[in-house]
Amino acid sequence: MRFPGIIPAVTTPFAATGEVDVDALESNLAALLDAGVHGIVATGTMGEAGSMSGAERRTVVEAVVRAVAGRVPVIAGISSGTPAAAIALAADAADAGVNALMMLPPLGYRADADETIAYYRAVTEAAGLPLMAYNNPEASGVDMTPDLIVRLYEEVDGVVAIKECSGDARRIPALLNAAPGLEVLVGGDDWALEGFCAGATGWVTGVADVLPRECVELYDACRTGDLETARAIYGRLLPLARFDMTPKLVQYFKAAMDAVGLAGGPTRPPRLPLTDDERAALLDAMAVATV
Numbered sequence: 169m170r171f172p173g174i175i176p177a178v179t180t181p182f183a184a185t186g187e188v189d190v191d192a193l194e195s196n197l198a199a200l201l202d203a204g205v206h207g208i209v210a211t212g213t214m215g216e217a218g219s220m221s222g223a224e225r226r227t228v229v230e231a232v233v234r235a236v237a238g239r240v241p242v243i244a245g246i247s248s249g250t251p252a253a254a255i256a257l258a259a260d261a262a263d264a265g266v267n268a269l270m271m272l273p274p275l276g277y278r279a280d281a282d283e284t285i286a287y288y289r290a291v292t293e294a295a296g297l298p299l300m301a302y303n304n305p306e307a308s309g310v311d312m313t314p315d316l317i318v319r320l321y322e323e324v325d326g327v328v329a330i331k332e333c334s335g336d337a338r339r340i341p342a343l344l345n346a347a348p349g350l351e352v353l354v355g356g357d358d359w360a361l362e363g364f365c366a367g368a369t370g371w372v373t374g375v376a377d378v379l380p381r382e383c384v385e386l387y388d389a390c391r392t393g394d395l396e397t398a399r400a401i402y403g404r405l406l407p408l409a410r411f412d413m414t415p416k417l418v419q420y421f422k423a424a425m426d427a428v429g430l431a432g433g434p435t436r437p438p439r440l441p442l443t444d445d446e447r448a449a450l451l452d453a454m455a456v457a458t459v
Contacts, residue, residue, distance in 0.1 A: 173206025292326030357412035
């Protein structure tokens with residue numbers, strides 16, 4: 169399975185009373201699909217999946233699969249602290265009809281290389297779905313080096329792609345040269361252009377929740393080698409994209425979605441609303457992005 173193109177990691181809207189707002193989620197998905205995105209990630213690790221119950225996560229994944237209706241691949245985030253927990257989430261996602269899974273190394277424990285390989289093997293063997301490994305040292309505490317990622321690809325059937333979020337664009341050609349069959353995707357919003365130019369085929373992104381059409385235009389310009397257009401689009405997106413690499417990325421992107429008429433809405437504790445200064449900085453970035 170391949171994952172080319174723009175793949176938003178969708179936020180989960182919540183109603184004022186606190187429950188998952190399925191209607192708002194489906195409305196957001198319709199806008200993303202109309203804009204031409206190429207895939208969807210549900211219950212992504214850096215969003216609010218960790219604040220949801222198992223039943224709520226099932227509700228979200230089922231709603232995404234239903235709304236997408238086979239038009240693009242749906243990937244479910246299943247990052248967890250143990251193989252058993254990840255396998256349970258994978259089973260729910262498979263029952264809902266997702267096409268693939270995405271997962272960090274085990275959360276809450278800095279696994280070594282052999283433990284990381286064993287963790288991915290246990291989950292992929294039980295899940296029976298293609299899996300996108302996810303390297304985000306800030307989130308997991310484990311930096312999967314290119315050597316480890318190559319091992320993972322070669323030793324674990326089912327690992328077909330890597331979402332690379334180290335921020336080091338040099339790793340992309342290193343991975344492509346060492347494991348030509350492994351698909352490499354950019355996982356950080358503030359180095360998407362660098363990642364595409366280095367050979368990444370896709371971009372798992374939060375910015376596309378807000379400005380999906382512009383992200384698709386960036387991807388298309390990169391594919392056709394129109395770097396002048398790509399740089400111009402990226403220059404407008406970059407101030408907003410930089411919020412992706414902050415602890416409050418969910419608050420920023422939900423507020424930005426509200427600003428463009430999509431359903432962002434409230435976040436769950438421990439996240440608090442943006443401060444006045446934070447909101448002003450976001451509005452400045454939005455003014456650049458929406459010129």
